[in-house]
Amino acid sequence: MTQEFKFFAARYPDAPGVYLMKNGRGRIIYVGKAKRLRRRLASYFQKNSGHTRKTRALVAQVASVEVLLTGTEKEALLLESGLIKKHRPRYNVVLKDDKQYVLFKLDKGSAYPRLSITRRVVRDGSVYFGPFTSAAAARTTWKLLGKVFPLRKCTDHVFNNRVRPCLYHDIHQCFAPCVKDVDRDMYMDQVRRVEMLLSGKSGELVASLERQMAQASGALEFERAAECRDQIRAVRKTVEGQVAVIHDNRDRDIAGLAVTDKGLGLGLLFVRQGRLLDQKQFFWPGLALEEGPEVVRSFLMQFYGVGRFIPSVIISPFEVDDDSLCQVLAERRGGPVRVAQPRSTQEKKLLDIARSVARQARERKDTISERLQKALRLPEPPERIECVDASHLGGRDMRVGQVVFEGGHRVAEDSRLYAFDELDGTGDDYAALAAWARRRVESGPPWPDLVLLDGGKGQLKAVERALSECVDDACWQLAAIAKGETRRAGELEDMIFRPGRKNPLNLRPGGAEMLFLQKVRDAAHRFVLGRQRRARKKAVLSSELTSLPGIGPKTARILWDRFESIEAMTGAGPGEIEALPGIGKKRAARIHASLQGLGKPESD
Incomplete structure (x- = not known):
């Protein structure tokens, strides 16, 4: 049970910054910013303060509060936004659908502008139109515009290196300015028409096109008149469903x-x-x-991000x-x-x-954490999942790799590799996982909501027994994913075991829960094998390095700390080597000479 948090105002500065509230398991459950931290935190722990239901539930879970000081309230706002996105705290408003929506981009800075589809805004002089929540609808509109406004479709790199017209020119959807002498005034007239349409000036554009069609028809230029007619139809089809709701031209x-x-x-x-x-x-x-x-x-802070x-x-x-919010949005907009x-x-x-x-808004579907809670019969959705896999090479170099997923996404920077030299030669996965459990408890929070083991009932029992020896309350939720009879990772025969159950859980093969657990298991497997091979390769290279005259284990370690590869060492000059700690000019010259001979065939 979480011990009641005792708040002492004197412990906290009365300055701008960010506060992180953590529960008894060390997990961040709320991130907030304040112009005056002491006053803001004190408001949470005052009795009879009229808190909302959410705030009362939050305060009841708080076990510790950590603060990060900033120079200004604006800096605190930016830091708060980044921490919310990273940790996705339970009691914060977290924007789950934070994808960038589709935009039309008209690169007017180019000699022959093109209309393209993008998801990011870059301050390069281009004009953007949108956003569109449906990428399919946006592409349909883009194709329609491309048929009647024959602007170039290719990127700048292709445009500058093309030697003959592309298929779009053959089907009359591009003027081919990449290789043909296209009148730029005529081309820019088409660009202006596209810009008028996408800017909402469709009425002006249609009126202009109707005048041009009438003039062309009167001059018996029926081909040009037909082109204007097709463009008028495309404009009207494009603006269908766009209702005029306000009488100004502001976005x-x-x-x-x-x-x-x-x-x-x-x-x-x-x-x-x-x-x-x-x-x-x-x-x-x-x-x-x-x-x-x-x-x-x-x-607003999360939705209107950079780009x-x-x-x-x-x-x-x-x-x-909040003036700082408007300042941040203005900087992002330019x-x-x-x-x-x-x-x-x-x-x-x-x-x-x-x-x-x-x-009309509804929660459309359960998150993967909520699905796992039901499938694995957990007390709460597992937001932080740690998956571990033990690996060795013929009984040697026993390692346990740990990868972390939060909110269904991999947190690469939290990956860890544990070495157990005392188990070299044993090839005992059970002992390695038990040793990992003890080391993991010693390392402290944030604690996992679920530990997923790559293995079966034996691995599960080993970790469960180790945790019971070093944790008073065995509150860690464990599960193991075992390969089926084919012994191949990713096969549908994979089985999920939980403590206290003889038989595996009945998870549907190919279901979202099983596929996600397989994905997590495979990430841990690739991580530990990759790190193991890298360490083995480095050991071989270090052995080769220490065989050179004037280079011992200590010097080899200094070289590896400065240079990432043997190639970088051999390419370094005497001055770079001399700059290393504890190496003088003469010694640097000897080491440089030895490195130049590394990998060269010996002379007869």
Whole structure:
């Protein structure tokens, strides 16, 4: 049971920074930022403070609080956002759907601009249009525009190196400026038409095209008139479904909140040049409307990340009293950003539409953590999973590799390799895994929600017994994934064992839960084998290195710390070697001479 946390205000500075609240297992359950840390933390632990239900549940779980100081509140906001994305704390508003949406990019800085599809905004002088939540719909529009506005399709590299026209030119969907002498004024006229269409000026574009069609028809230039006719049809088809909702040419996003039967929904409208372009829903289970201001602030910081298209106006259902947020968004956009409540009647109507979209938000499907909780019969969803695999080479070089997955994603920097030289020559996987369990307890938090072992009931029992000897309360959740009769990793015959059960769990072969566990197991297997082979290769090279005159084990270690490979050592000059600690000029010359002879055939 978690011991009640005792808060002492004097322990915390009254300065800007980030605070990390951890539970009894050392896991970060909440990340927050504050302009004055001491005052903000004190507000959590005051009695009768009128906290929301979520905050009361959070405070009941807190076992320790760690703070990270920053120079300004803006720096604290950036640090908070990065830590939320990395640790995905249980009580923070975490944006699960944080993918970049599709945009149209018109690279106007090029001599012959092209219209392409991208997911990132780069400040290179290009013009961007969007976003579109449906990549399929965006590609359909792109293909339609490509048929009637024959701009080039190839990248700059292909454009600069092409020697003959491509297929698009043969089917009359590209002018082929890469190899042909294309009139640039005529080409840029097509570019302006595309830009007018995507900027929402379809009415002006259609009127212009109709005038040009009439002029061409009157001059008996029927081919040019047919081209204008086709472009008019394409424009009208492209703008179908884009409703004019506000009478100005500004881009704005509108965020609306609404309570549903199971949580809090957020609807986001994308309005471009006064037309409703697209919409998106988000959902957080268990939250109430009273958490709304925090939800909106955290959402805006996570959603409008670096590389995202950010409009100049963001309409919020609450007043966002945070100047640092607007500063960060303005820097990411490269221009001013206003985050405010609706001012005009039209903006209020848009907010009502966003609320209607939010009411339809639902949690679409269980996360992989929630699926694993049900399949493995765990007390709570396993957010942090540590998978271990024991490996040796003919009984030698006993190693245990550990990989970590959080929120269904690999955390590569948390991978660890444990060496057990005392077990060399035994080839005892059970003893190695038991030794790993003891070492893992000694290393401390963050503790795993689930430990997955590459093995069967024997490996599971060995780790369970070791943990019972060094942990008072055997609260670690364990599981083992064993290969089937074919003994091949990834086969559908893989079996999952849990402590206290004689038979494996009945997981559907090919199901999401089994495939994920196989993925985690395979990652641990590849990690330990890769590190083992690398260490063996380095040992062989070190042995070859120490056989050279003037290079012993200590010098070899110094060389390996400075240079990553034998090739780097042999390519180093005497001056670089002399700069190493404890090596003088004369010795550096001898070492350099020895290294130059490394790998060369001996003379007769």
